[in-house]
Structure formats: structure tokens, C-alpha cells
Amino acid sequence: MQEPSERQRFLLALIVHEYARTAAPVGSRNLVEHYNLDMSSATVRNELAALTEMGYLRQPHTSAGRVPTEEGYRYFVGRLMQETSLPDTVRHTITHQFSQMHNDVDQWMKLAASVLAFQSRAASLVTAPHPEVTRLKHLELISTRGRQVLMVVVIVGGEIRQRFLTLSEPVTQEQLSATADAITRLCQERDSAGVRTQRSAFSELALEFIDPLVEALGQSNQTAAGEIYLDGLSNVLAEPEFTNSEEARRALRVLEERSVLQDLLARTVQTNNLVGGVQVLIGGEGGWDDLRQSSLVIGRYGVPGLATGTLGVLGPMRMAYGRTISTMRFLSGLLSNLVAETLVDEE
Amino acid sequence: MQEPSERQRFLLALIVHEYARTAAPVGSRNLVEHYNLDMSSATVRNELAALTEMGYLRQPHTSAGRVPTEEGYRYFVGRLMQETSLPDTVRHTITHQFSQMHNDVDQWMKLAASVLAFQSRAASLVTAPHPEVTRLKHLELISTRGRQVLMVVVIVGGEIRQRFLTLSEPVTQEQLSATADAITRLCQERDSAGVRTQRSAFSELALEFIDPLVEALGQSNQTAAGEIYLDGLSNVLAEPEFTNSEEARRALRVLEERSVLQDLLARTVQTNNLVGGVQVLIGGEGGWDDLRQSSLVIGRYGVPGLATGTLGVLGPMRMAYGRTISTMRFLSGLLSNLVAETLVDEE
DNA sequence: ATTAGCACTCTCGCGCCGAGAGTGCTAATG
DNA sequence: CATTAGCACTCTCGGCGCGAGAGTGCTAAT
Structure with a gap:
């Protein structure tokens, strides 16, 4: 895969951002105007053509705007996305909410799922902390x-x-x-x-x-790793790529089918698209045909060797990866602390 | 509300059945042919006109077939539907499945939700047995x-x-x-x-x-009555009335929002459309605007005074009420026995 | 290297139209 | 008098054509 130039990367990031916002193919003119670029649409067109050539963008039809390919998203997530950490106010709000929860694991999980769904505007799944060996x-x-x-x-x-x-x-x-x-x-x-x-x-x-x-x-x-908490299911139905109910059904079935989720967690370990503890599976990477339109962000939390759990977000491929990942990372840390503080048992 | 004649009731039942099957407005000619009625389509038309006049049927547009109104469904459920009890083979299969479940409440609930969803081809919800007073x-x-x-x-x-x-x-x-x-x-x-x-x-x-x-x-x-187990969510997305994603989202939101479900159970007690322990709320009866297109079948199980739980099915208004209700009644009995056998505590 | 200009392509929404399904009404019938 | 054959009427639905709009690639000029 050829390496894009600095400017091409900049444009790729813009397109990912704009497409996430509007869900419509984005064209050169639009891009220039909306972001006040100091180059002409023709220049942009040349660069976009190059990016398309390289496989990072594609056109739904000859004369439509550009849409990121899976490859494009992969490049964006892996190399382009700047890790915006969550705003302080949000962090405080979340921390505060957890402190209200009276040390009840069940409530923690519900809250985690709810926060994750709200911040990512997508469907979230959270598994309860689960020991790796049950003694x-x-x-x-x-x-x-x-x-x-x-x-x-x-x-x-x-x-x-x-x-x-x-x-x-x-x-x-x-x-x-x-x-x-x-x-x-x-x-x-x-x-x-x-x-x-x-x-x-x-x-x-x-x-x-x-x-x-x-x-x-x-x-x-045999059974799923404890309870699975879901939230934000209605979020993904709101996205245009899921108005075609066939897509929506597939995604929902994956979330309902606990065995599928388990498989998924099993594969979580060995993949390569790791981003500091958070994994991103784009377009049903790894043989998830039912999720061809979707992306999955997966993270773990807990104390390895004692009890760990999983955080997941399922959304359209154009989801807001930045916000999702930083939320997940924050929650993962927070939950890990809670697990460490309350569950730790070996000395 | 005027009382329909014997033949009119027969036709109403047929239309409910046929509409549940095809999800398309059903016309007189179709009805006569498909069910080998020994009357002409003109006769049927007269009767349908009468039923429409009475408010049990309606036409989506001037020249379409008939569709049951909420009133029509209410009449059907309350007076027309014959209680077909579940086939013996199905009963045995279900009983057998429960016997495999190793006395684990969590697994019982999952199984109950799964059975209910499968039999009704709709979304199911089950709450764990919950004491009325917590001592x-x-x-x-x-x-x-x-x-x-x-x-x-x-x-x-x-x-x-x-x-x-x-x-x-x-x-x-x-x-x-x-x-x-x-x-x-x-x-x-x-x-x-x-x-x-x-x-x-x-x-x-x-x-x-x-x-x-x-x-x-x-x-x-404050909190929901224990865990709520959902299943069959993808079933309702398959129904044509939910391809319009707006409807689907509303229904899903209701299922996700635990507080809403609680409200719902609270009202369960005092309504009038009781069918031997099973309640049917048609078209979001009772102020559930989000469920205007849907129906809800609710039943309870358990030992009153000790611990009770709720069974629910949410589906399109044209759902197969007969099968749903008989499944629910069977499950309710089965779970009540399990609760009685295992949980009973007072002597 | 960048950009203005231009011809070209493709989608999308709109209105039109004919086929099909279903209705209500009327008149004939047992 | 209930039933039914026949018929004119209504309304939806899918296909088609068409023009507007958006976006592209290419060329020539800067």
C-alpha cells in the first residue's frame, strides 16, 4: 500500500470526519467550502483521485463524491486519528455518576453501557468482570x-x-x-x-x-462470560445505513446471540489493529459477514489474572472513532480501578 | 358497539388470521378463494362493509382490502380466539429443555425468553422472580x-x-x-x-x-424488578411494519428503557383485557404512544406473596395472538412450578 | 504545481400512465 | 329476502422519461 502525502492524509481525515457527520458522499467543492481550504476544488480533486487510486477512498458511482473504504478507515484509525482525550467536564460527570452507584456491580455495568452508548451514539455492550479461572x-x-x-x-x-x-x-x-x-x-x-x-x-x-x-x-x-449488558440499540437504528432493515437485523442478531459475542472476544486477543488496549474491527473484519457495514470497537478492563471484562461498541463504519475510543479508554481505566479496589483477593 | 352476526364473526376471524399471515390488506375475492368459502365475494363484501361500519375493520384507502382495527383485534382476542393449547410435542420439548438447565435461575430466564421469542416470532421480555416484599x-x-x-x-x-x-x-x-x-x-x-x-x-x-x-x-x-431478559429483538425488525425505522426505534427504545417497562408492569394489574391471567394491550393501549403500531402480551408467573415475575411479548399488532398466549400460559405455569418447588420458604 | 473552465456522467425526484386489485351498487335470481 | 353476477369506479404501484443538480476528469492557462 502506497504512502499518501501529508496533504493527502489531511484530506483523508477531513473526508472521514465529514462523512461521519453527514453520511453522504463528500465532493471536492463541498470540502473546500465547508472547511475554508486555501486550495481550489480542482487541486482537491487531483488529490482525491490519487487517494482513490491508492484504495483509501471510493466512489459509489462515477459521478458522486468520495467515501472512505475499509482500508481508508483502517489507515485513519491506525495512523491519522489524533487521540483526543475526553473533556474534563465529561470525565468528572462520569466519575461522579459511578461514585453514586453504591458499589453494586450490576449498576456499574448498566452505567458503563449507558455512558458508552451515549458518548459513541452507537450500540454498546459490556460484560461483567469475570475471572479467567474460576476458583x-x-x-x-x-x-x-x-x-x-x-x-x-x-x-x-x-x-x-x-x-x-x-x-x-x-x-x-x-x-x-x-x-x-x-x-x-x-x-x-x-x-x-x-x-x-x-x-x-x-x-x-x-x-x-x-x-x-x-x-x-x-x-x-460453556456459557457466556457472565451477563452481557447492552445499551443504545436504538442508536444504531437511527443511522441511515441501518434503515435497510436487513442490515439492522444482522447487526441485532449478532448482539443478541451470546455465542457470537463470545467468539468475538476470543479473537480479540490476537489481532493486529490494537490501539493502546483498544481494538477496532472495521467492516466486520475477521469473517463477520453479518457486520460488513459495521465497525466494532473492543476494549478490555479489569485486573489480568483476577477478573477482566469487555467493553464493546457496535456502530456504522463511519462512527466517530475518536470519541468512541477515548470514552472506552477512560471507562476501561475507571472500571479497572473499581475492580482492583473491590475485587482484588490475592496478596 | 354493535354485535356482529355469527357469519360476520367468522369472517372477522378469517381476516385477522389472513392479515397476520400476509401483512397485506385482505380482499373479498382473495378470502373466498383462499379459504374455499361457499359464498360469493359479493356476499363477503356486504358483510365486510357491515364490519367496517361497526368499526372492526378499516380500509387503508378507498379501494384496498380490509385490515382489522384495534377494536377488531380487541374483539378477536376477547371473544373470538379459540384457546388452542400448545401441541404436546412442543410442551414436551420445552419441559425437557428446562429440565436440562441445572436449577440455575439465570438460565431459566434466558431459556424462557428464548422460547417465548421463538414461539411468538416476536420480541420477548422476562423478568426474574422477584419478591413483593424484600426481607x-x-x-x-x-x-x-x-x-x-x-x-x-x-x-x-x-x-x-x-x-x-x-x-x-x-x-x-x-x-x-x-x-x-x-x-x-x-x-x-x-x-x-x-x-x-x-x-x-x-x-x-x-x-x-x-x-x-x-x-x-x-x-x-427504585430500581427495576431485577434483571430483564430480552430475546427475539431481531424478530420484530423482520416484520414489515418495522421496516420504517422510526417505528422500530420507538419499540426498541421502550424495550431498552427499563423504567418504561416498570411502569408497564405496574399498570398490568388493573386493566380489563385480562384473558385468564394473560393480558393483551393492543396498539399501545393505555397511553403508550411509542407502541401505537404494536401489541403487548403480558403475563405473570410465580407464587403471589413470595416471588413473582413477568413474561412479555412485544410484536406487531397483527401478531399470532393465539400461539403467543398459549405459549405464555404454558410457560407461566411451568415457571410457577419451578418457583414453587425451589423458592418456597414459608410454611 | 495549481487552477479555471468545460464537457460529461450519473443519481434523484417528479410526473405520467397503464395494469391490477378491490370496492360499492344495481339488477337479476332462487 | 338473502344471495350473487356484472359493472363502473377508485386508488395504489411499478416502470418510464426527463430535467436539475452535483461531481468528476481532463485540458489549457498561469
């Missing part, structure tokens, strides 16, 4: 009625899972508490496999809880 | 690091809430467990107000947990 922190057994028991499994990192069990015999709450304590002591810091190895050490009563416990710990392998 | 069942305090503590609040009915706290002094896990036990004993079966009255009975250490606990118990008053 038991604490087990609690609560009698509900007769042989019914509620099992609460607290995982290292703070995640909580629950199961309902029916015992073969009624048992008192005292016995349950004692059993829970025993299991907790024997299995603390163990993952599902580790718990299984302890099987021989348990009392007959405790054995009734082992299978559900093992299963609760092992669950993460 | 403490069990409190657990888990030390995470230094002064950090994870508070797990189990509510009568099985719901779980968590908070992260920072204590003024580091405390051992033993002390925490003892304190949690003490609080549990003093406050079991109490709601947030009840907990507050016990304040004087607590040790200094215990006092640090009271405010967060009161707040966790009181939360339900």
Missing part, C-alpha cells in the same frame, strides 16, 4: 424448606452463582452451615477439577453438594 | 483483602444481591462470619425498615454493615 472463594448453603437448599457459590474475584438443590433427606440449617464451612475450608482456591479431587475427603452429606458445585464452577467454559 | 433471609460477609469486604444478601425468595464495602479497620474472616451470623439472627425475615429498628442491638462492627444492608434491601423500590 472457589466461599460456599454457602441456605435451607429454604424441607429438603430444598439454596447453594450460593462465591468465586475468587467476587462473582456469584446460585443453584437450587433438593436433598435426599431434610437437614437443619446448622448442619448445612457446618457442611458449607467444611467444604469451603477443603476447597478454597480450588477450581472445578481441584474440587473433584477432594471428593474422598467429604462426609456423606457434603457429597450431595459436590456435583452441583463442580458444575457451577465449570460453567464458564 | 432478609441470610447475610454473608466475605473478606477479600485487607479492609475490603464482599457482602452477599440473600433475600426471602432466593434473590441475591451483592455489595462491596470498605471497613474502617481490617477484620478477620472469623469475625466477619460471626458478625454476619449475628445480623442474620437478629434481622431474619425483616425488611429494610425492620432492619433499621434493630440498629441499637448491634455491635460496633456490625453497624458498619447496616446501612449497605438497608440499602440493598430497599433497592427494589
Whole structure:
């Protein structure tokens, strides 16, 4: 890929910006007038022709304005975009909102999704902080009625899972508490496999809880990484590229289908378009045919080795990458701090 | 409102059915041919004219076929629709799927939403079972690091809430467990107000947990009734009435906005279009301007007085009410049993 | 290297028109 | 008297043509 000149890069950035604003192909005359360029439209035309030749721009038809190609966006995101950090007032507002949230993970996630959707004017997705290995922190057994028991499994990192069990015999709450304590002591810091190895050490009563416990710990392998919080879905429907409902349906299906999102996170690690912890997938890069019209910005947060979560924004290819990325980076830092402050468990 | 004749009712039902199938205004000739009626199209025309006069049908324009009015749907749902119960095979499949779900509430909810969306071919929403009054069942305090503590609040009915706290002094896990036990004993079966009255009975250490606990118990008053599970959003985008993205956006916004959904559930109780526990709101009945094109089917499940949840389906006004309602009724029964079996706590 | 000028191309919106579908009405019929 | 065949009428919808507008590439002049 040929390297554009300084002026060509400048123009490319302008077109990306203008197209993001208007969603209409942008022409040379328009560009000159709207940005008070001190060159003529003919000069601009020459440069645009060059950029088109290089593959960064394309024309929807012979005589329309220019639109950035995927390649163009990639170049813009990777080399052109200046990292505008979020305005101080916005940062303060967001920080303040989080401080109001009473240390409730659920509310944090909702707020994060909401902020991300609002700032990016696109759809956002946030996953709750999730440990990379699920090891038991604490087990609690609560009698509900007769042989019914509620099992609460607290995982290292703070995640909580629950199961309902029916015992073969009624048992008192005292016995349950004692059993829970025993299991907790024997299995603390163990993952599902580790718990299984302890099987021989348990009392007959405790054995009734082992299978559900093992299963609760092992669950993460199959199921989505915890809850997925979505917000701003109606934002993307407002964009002209999604008025064609076929496109909109595809995008929505991706967001609904948790398995797809998981795949996506899995691939997050190994790609090359990393921007300081934030990844940008343009035009369904990497085989996401359903997202051919869209772009996806993905970031992670949390404490590696303890618990991490994912932030994502799905929007049209012409989304405001700058604002989206800086918001995401800010949120990622903020959430990472929250995770570190509250969830950290190893010393 | 005038009472239609037997034959008119028959034709009204046919039109509702046919319009649900094709989404196009249905004409007399079409009706006669497609359903092999043994009357002429002229006769049908006369009857349709009468039904139009009565307000059950309308014509999009002078010379188009007929479309049911809201009034027409209301009449259909209230008096015409025969309650087809779900085929046995479907019932068995669903029951089987639930039995696979390992007693995990989260998975039940997801499955319920998925089944409801699939059967109704529309968007579904399901709320987790939620106690009408939130009273403490069990409190657990888990030390995470230094002064950090994870508070797990189990509510009568099985719901779980968590908070992260920072204590003024580091405390051992033993002390925490003892304190949690003490609080549990003093406050079991109490709601947030009840907990507050016990304040004087607590040790200094215990006092640090009271405010967060009161707040966790009181939360339900402000926040949505637990998690809301959505599914099938892409279904409604597939419907022709939502290709006009403006309509689609409105509907989506309603589903996203949790506060709106809450309002909606609040009104659920007092309306008149009840069908054996399932309610049908047609055309945004009751002041839901954003849902003017849509209908909403709402049902509840659970054990009144202990924990209840809501099932909802949002789709175009011409949705398949029969299938939707019977699915919802079946699911409601199934979930109610699950709640009763696992969550019941009072004797 | 830049730019004014110009011929050329393509889309988009508009109005027109004929086909098709459906209606209401009237008159005939069992 | 209910039903129905026949018919004139109305309205939508898709295709077509056309002119305006926007944008381009090219050439020649600066």
C-alpha cells in the first residue's frame, strides 16, 4: 500500500470526519467550502483521485463524491486519528455518576453501557468482570424448606452463582452451615477439577453438594462470560445505513446471540489493529459477514489474572472513532480501578 | 358497539388470521378463494362493509382490502380466539429443555425468553422472580483483602444481591462470619425498615454493615424488578411494519428503557383485557404512544406473596395472538412450578 | 504545481400512465 | 329476502422519461 502525502492524509481525515457527520458522499467543492481550504476544488480533486487510486477512498458511482473504504478507515484509525482525550467536564460527570452507584456491580455495568452508548451514539455492550479461572472463594448453603437448599457459590474475584438443590433427606440449617464451612475450608482456591479431587475427603452429606458445585464452577467454559449488558440499540437504528432493515437485523442478531459475542472476544486477543488496549474491527473484519457495514470497537478492563471484562461498541463504519475510543479508554481505566479496589483477593 | 352476526364473526376471524399471515390488506375475492368459502365475494363484501361500519375493520384507502382495527383485534382476542393449547410435542420439548438447565435461575430466564421469542416470532421480555416484599433471609460477609469486604444478601425468595464495602479497620474472616451470623439472627425475615429498628442491638462492627444492608434491601423500590431478559429483538425488525425505522426505534427504545417497562408492569394489574391471567394491550393501549403500531402480551408467573415475575411479548399488532398466549400460559405455569418447588420458604 | 473552465456522467425526484386489485351498487335470481 | 353476477369506479404501484443538480476528469492557462 502506497504512502499518501501529508496533504493527502489531511484530506483523508477531513473526508472521514465529514462523512461521519453527514453520511453522504463528500465532493471536492463541498470540502473546500465547508472547511475554508486555501486550495481550489480542482487541486482537491487531483488529490482525491490519487487517494482513490491508492484504495483509501471510493466512489459509489462515477459521478458522486468520495467515501472512505475499509482500508481508508483502517489507515485513519491506525495512523491519522489524533487521540483526543475526553473533556474534563465529561470525565468528572462520569466519575461522579459511578461514585453514586453504591458499589453494586450490576449498576456499574448498566452505567458503563449507558455512558458508552451515549458518548459513541452507537450500540454498546459490556460484560461483567469475570475471572479467567474460576476458583472457589466461599460456599454457602441456605435451607429454604424441607429438603430444598439454596447453594450460593462465591468465586475468587467476587462473582456469584446460585443453584437450587433438593436433598435426599431434610437437614437443619446448622448442619448445612457446618457442611458449607467444611467444604469451603477443603476447597478454597480450588477450581472445578481441584474440587473433584477432594471428593474422598467429604462426609456423606457434603457429597450431595459436590456435583452441583463442580458444575457451577465449570460453567464458564460453556456459557457466556457472565451477563452481557447492552445499551443504545436504538442508536444504531437511527443511522441511515441501518434503515435497510436487513442490515439492522444482522447487526441485532449478532448482539443478541451470546455465542457470537463470545467468539468475538476470543479473537480479540490476537489481532493486529490494537490501539493502546483498544481494538477496532472495521467492516466486520475477521469473517463477520453479518457486520460488513459495521465497525466494532473492543476494549478490555479489569485486573489480568483476577477478573477482566469487555467493553464493546457496535456502530456504522463511519462512527466517530475518536470519541468512541477515548470514552472506552477512560471507562476501561475507571472500571479497572473499581475492580482492583473491590475485587482484588490475592496478596 | 354493535354485535356482529355469527357469519360476520367468522369472517372477522378469517381476516385477522389472513392479515397476520400476509401483512397485506385482505380482499373479498382473495378470502373466498383462499379459504374455499361457499359464498360469493359479493356476499363477503356486504358483510365486510357491515364490519367496517361497526368499526372492526378499516380500509387503508378507498379501494384496498380490509385490515382489522384495534377494536377488531380487541374483539378477536376477547371473544373470538379459540384457546388452542400448545401441541404436546412442543410442551414436551420445552419441559425437557428446562429440565436440562441445572436449577440455575439465570438460565431459566434466558431459556424462557428464548422460547417465548421463538414461539411468538416476536420480541420477548422476562423478568426474574422477584419478591413483593424484600426481607432478609441470610447475610454473608466475605473478606477479600485487607479492609475490603464482599457482602452477599440473600433475600426471602432466593434473590441475591451483592455489595462491596470498605471497613474502617481490617477484620478477620472469623469475625466477619460471626458478625454476619449475628445480623442474620437478629434481622431474619425483616425488611429494610425492620432492619433499621434493630440498629441499637448491634455491635460496633456490625453497624458498619447496616446501612449497605438497608440499602440493598430497599433497592427494589427504585430500581427495576431485577434483571430483564430480552430475546427475539431481531424478530420484530423482520416484520414489515418495522421496516420504517422510526417505528422500530420507538419499540426498541421502550424495550431498552427499563423504567418504561416498570411502569408497564405496574399498570398490568388493573386493566380489563385480562384473558385468564394473560393480558393483551393492543396498539399501545393505555397511553403508550411509542407502541401505537404494536401489541403487548403480558403475563405473570410465580407464587403471589413470595416471588413473582413477568413474561412479555412485544410484536406487531397483527401478531399470532393465539400461539403467543398459549405459549405464555404454558410457560407461566411451568415457571410457577419451578418457583414453587425451589423458592418456597414459608410454611 | 495549481487552477479555471468545460464537457460529461450519473443519481434523484417528479410526473405520467397503464395494469391490477378491490370496492360499492344495481339488477337479476332462487 | 338473502344471495350473487356484472359493472363502473377508485386508488395504489411499478416502470418510464426527463430535467436539475452535483461531481468528476481532463485540458489549457498561469
